[in-house]
Amino acid sequence: MKVNKGTSLPFYRPLNPAHIEKIDGAARWILEHIGIKIHDRHFLELMDQGGATVDSATSTVRFSAERLDKALAEAPRKFILHSRDGLNDIRLGEDRVYFTNGGRVFRALDVNSGNYRLTTLEDVANTAALVNRLAHINFYIIACQAHDLEPEHYHLNDFYHAFNATSKHVMGGCDSLVGVQQVWDLAALMAGGEQQLKERPFFSVITNPISPLTIESNTLNILGFCCSHGIPATCAPAPICGATAPATLAGALTQMHAEALAGVAIAQIFAPGSKVLYGAVLTAMDLRTMDFTMGSVEMAMMNAAAVQLAKRYDLPIYASAGVTESKRPDVQAGSEKSFSNLMVAMAGGDCVHLAAGMLDSGNSISYEQYVIDNEILGMVQRILAGINVTEETLALSVIQKVGPGGNYVMEDHTIDHMMDEFFYPDLCERHLFDIWVQQGRPNMLSRATAMVENILEAHKDCLDPQLNSRIRSAFPGIKDV
Amino acid sequence: MAEFNALTESVIKGDIKSAVAETQKALETGQDIQSIIDDGLIRAMDDVGERFSKGQIFVPQMLRSAKTMQECMKLIQPHFKEGDVKAKGKVVIGTVKGDLHDIGKNLVSMMLEGAGFTIIDLGVDVNPEAFVEKVKETEADIMGMSALLSTTMPAMRHTIDALKEAGIRDQVKVMIGGAPVTDDFAREIKADAYAPDAGSAVIQTKKLLGLS
Ligand code: B1M
Numbered sequence: 044m045k046v047n048k049g050t051s052l053p054f055y056r057p058l059n060p061a062h063i064e065k066i067d068g069a070a071r072w073i074l075e076h077i078g079i080k081i082h083d084r085h086f087l088e089l090m091d092q093g094g095a096t097v098d099s100a101t102s103t104v105r106f107s108a109e110r111l112d113k114a115l116a117e118a119p120r121k122f123i124l125h126s127r128d129g130l131n132d133i134r135l136g137e138d139r140v141y142f143t144n145g146g147r148v149f150r151a152l153d154v155n156s157g158n159y160r161l162t163t164l165e166d167v168a169n170t171a172a173l174v175n176r177l178a179h180i181n182f183y184i185i186a187c188q189a190h191d192l193e194p195e196h197y198h199l200n201d202f203y204h205a206f207n208a209t210s211k212h213v214m215g216g217c218d219s220l221v222g223v224q225q226v227w228d229l230a231a232l233m234a235g236g237e238q239q240l241k242e243r244p245f246f247s248v249i250t251n252p253i254s255p256l257t258i259e260s261n262t263l264n265i266l267g268f269c270c271s272h273g274i275p276a277t278c279a280p281a282p283i284c285g286a287t288a289p290a291t292l293a294g295a296l297t298q299m300h301a302e303a304l305a306g307v308a309i310a311q312i313f314a315p316g317s318k319v320l321y322g323a324v325l326t327a328m329d330l331r332t333m334d335f336t337m338g339s340v341e342m343a344m345m346n347a348a349a350v351q352l353a354k355r356y357d358l359p360i361y362a363s364a365g366v367t368e369s370k371r372p373d374v375q376a377g378s379e380k381s382f383s384n385l386m387v388a389m390a391g392g393d394c395v396h397l398a399a400g401m402l403d404s405g406n407s408i409s410y411e412q413y414v415i416d417n418e419i420l421g422m423v424q425r426i427l428a429g430i431n432v433t434e435e436t437l438a439l440s441v442i443q444k445v446g447p448g449g450n451y452v453m454e455d456h457t458i459d460h461m462m463d464e465f466f467y468p469d470l471c472e473r474h475l476f477d478i479w480v481q482q483g484r485p486n487m488l489s490r491a492t493a494m495v496e497n498i499l500e501a502h503k504d505c506l507d508p509q510l511n512s513r514i515r516s517a518f519p520g521i522k523d524v
Numbered sequence: 525m526a527e528f529n530a531l532t533e534s535v536i537k538g539d540i541k542s543a544v545a546e547t548q549k550a551l552e553t554g555q556d557i558q559s560i561i562d563d564g565l566i567r568a569m570d571d572v573g574e575r576f577s578k579g580q581i582f583v584p585q586m587l588r589s590a591k592t593m594q595e596c597m598k599l600i601q602p603h604f605k606e607g608d609v610k611a612k613g614k615v616v617i618g619t620v621k622g623d624l625h626d627i628g629k630n631l632v633s634m635m636l637e638g639a640g641f642t643i644i645d646l647g648v649d650v651n652p653e654a655f656v657e658k659v660k661e662t663e664a665d666i667m668g669m670s671a672l673l674s675t676t677m678p679a680m681r682h683t684i685d686a687l688k689e690a691g692i693r694d695q696v697k698v699m700i701g702g703a704p705v706t707d708d709f710a711r712e713i714k715a716d717a718y719a720p721d722a723g724s725a726v727i728q729t730k731k732l733l734g735l736s
Pocket residue numbers: 146147148149188215216217249250251252253254280281287333334335403404405406617622623624625626627628629631632667668669670671672673674675699700701702703704718719720721722723725
């Protein structure tokens with residue numbers, strides 16, 4: 044199945060129009076009366092010059108309705124997260140749903156031993172290679188911490204190895220201004236110049252405010268760099284219901300919406316027209332124990348509702364789904380991931396991140412889980428594509444031809460439509476019992492293990508050797524994996 | 525045994541206003557201090573603990589009850605004679621340098637406070653010198669460090685080194701925690717304790733101070 048055209052999105056709307064207006068009104072009130080805390084004089088001045096209301100005594104920035112609307116009007120409704128080969132461009136704001144993996148974990152599951160280990164640069168390259176091959180993970184987010192790297196050339200290396208392993212769009216967090224500058228320099232060389240890169244940016248950057256209602260200056264440095272260089276970015280709030288956000292879903296949504304709109308507005312003050320995604324990473328605490336929960340069903344509902352709130356302003360959204368507390372690719376992982384991916388996709392989230400590869404509340408990845416989630420996402424895309432009803436698909440003439448008591452196996456109509464009507468899973472069990480036994484009783488996980496091996500074995504570097512040698516001589520800080 | 529049903533009820537409910545009023549009333553009517561504590565406050569907290577362990581109440585309620593008890597104790601304290609109660613222990617706590625995650629650290633602080641410890645919270649992105657200075661200044665019993673990034677875990681080691689350099693490593697117990705932190709890591713950097721969650725942090729603190 045191809046990426047859905049989304050003509051009838053959204054199917055799922057947890058909020059009705061009156062709810063949306065209430066939440067939006069409350070969020071705007073927050074921005075006008077409470078504001079966002081920024082502990083940095085330089086940025087407070089910048090916001091002041093940009094027409095926001097700055098209270099230096101409390102280090103807060105507030106937005107009048109007019110200033111907010113002006114900023115939001117400047118934010119692009121549509122833009123593209125480019126792939127390098129043009130085959131996997133992410134067209135935001137066109138009622139399409141794209142999925143991507145989750146980023147920056149610190150450990151990986153070794154399915155064979157059942158143990159976890161710290162992640163390395165090789166895991167960045169391998170997960171990027173997996174995403175490159177997996178059709179339903181539409182772009183790549185730097186998946187894990189490379190613990191074998193020193194901070195000095197950190198982002199030069201994690202982005203380089205991602206670029207070398209996939210030609211899909213690459214997104215990632217950057218720890219510092221120096222880090223994002225390194226990636227920019229690398230990408231500009233790859234693009235053939237800064238202007239070419241600005242025209243077709245093939246990487247983008249994730250930043251986060253700190254809920255409730257605070258943004259750090261390092262975050263603003265990085266966001267500011269992106270805005271002035273035409274790099275698409277998000278400033279995605281990650282409030283936790285019951286800890287850093289109210290325990291009510293509506294309250295958490297209201298605060299998140301204020302934070303997300305502030306991120307978009309601040310980006311426009313940095314540079315009007317900045318390509319910024321409204322960001323939302325809503326989660327909750329299990330208040331029985333105060334355990335952090337990403338895989339809750341409320342998480343799925345809130346992140347779907349967040350899509351509606353972004354669409355209130357026609358803004359493309361960096362939404363979240365596909366997470367679980369489970370420590371293994373198991374029944375819990377499968378059900379929680381399916382629920383949230385489906386719900387947020389049915390709400391029409393432009394890009395749904397965390398959708399693949401993660402386990403253990405976003406602390407861990409498993410290669411096998413990438414492959415399994417890819418299959419879940421393929422089913423979600425199939426659902427979004429809907430049921431095609433035309434004269435041809437109604438099939439009256441072939442029904443008449445076959446007549447009562449016949450069958451359709453060898454009909455032209457069957458052969459004409461078999462490829463585009465069905466999603467064909469690679470991992471799900473579909474054989475008869477005896478065949479299954481003959482095959483050694485495989486299951487989704489055992490098939491995923493084999494598939495991971497095949498993909499990684501067949502993988503070839505994406506960077507052209509000539510370009511690669513120019514990169515390597517220009518950036519001696521790049522390490523091999 | 526004196527009856528403090530209204531007080532007990534208010535602490536169980538976490539109703540600070542009415543618990544404080546009940547405590548005030550008890551003090552004014554000349555009730556025995558030890559009895560207000562034992563038959564009023566501690567009885568309430570025992571009940572809270574039992575309800576929590578049965579899953580009948582949740583963490584926010586337990587923390588509210590603990591907070592309510594503390595507010596009542598503030599009223600009672602001035603009535604103590606010298607040596608009547610001894611403070612349970614002082615904990616200097618913070619998220620280490622380079623790390624801005626504070627939800628876990630705050631939960632640990634709330635739980636410890638609820639268990640009767642005095643908390644000095646240094647916030648986030650706390651450099652080793654700031655930890656050392658505060659430990660010296662407050663003569664803390666415990667120094668707690670939280671790290672949520674695998675990349676900021678080395679700052680825990682640096683902070684312990686800074687304690688050594690300041691010559692106060694043996695005057696304070698060090699407890700560490702946070703999602704990427706492990707028991708092995710705690711041993712490696714010679715921290716005195718590791719706690720996987722806030723409940724365990726209370727147990728470890730009590731152990732370190734010989735209170736359990
Ligand atoms: C003293 O004794 C003790 C004893 C016990 C102690 C203790 C101390 N401290 C904790 N405990 C223990 O008791 C607590 C209660 O039971 C527990 O505390 P926890 O803190 O574990 O649990 C809390 C109750 C709930 N858990 C949390 O609050 C953390 C949740 C996750 C999702 C998380 C959040 C929310 C955030 N983040 Co961040 N974040 C993640 C987290 C993934 C995860 N599942 O943990 C993690 C830790 N973050 C990560 C990253 C990469 C980042 N984050 C960043 C930012 C943020 C937010 C601001 C968005 C937000 C923090 C808000 C805040 N006020 O703290 C950035 C770094 C900022 C910085 N310099 O610190 C940024 C770099 C993101 C970026 N832009 O690229 C990853 C770390 C990877 C690594 N290398 O280790 C990460 C695993 C998620 C991920 N996959 O990306 C125990 O660990």
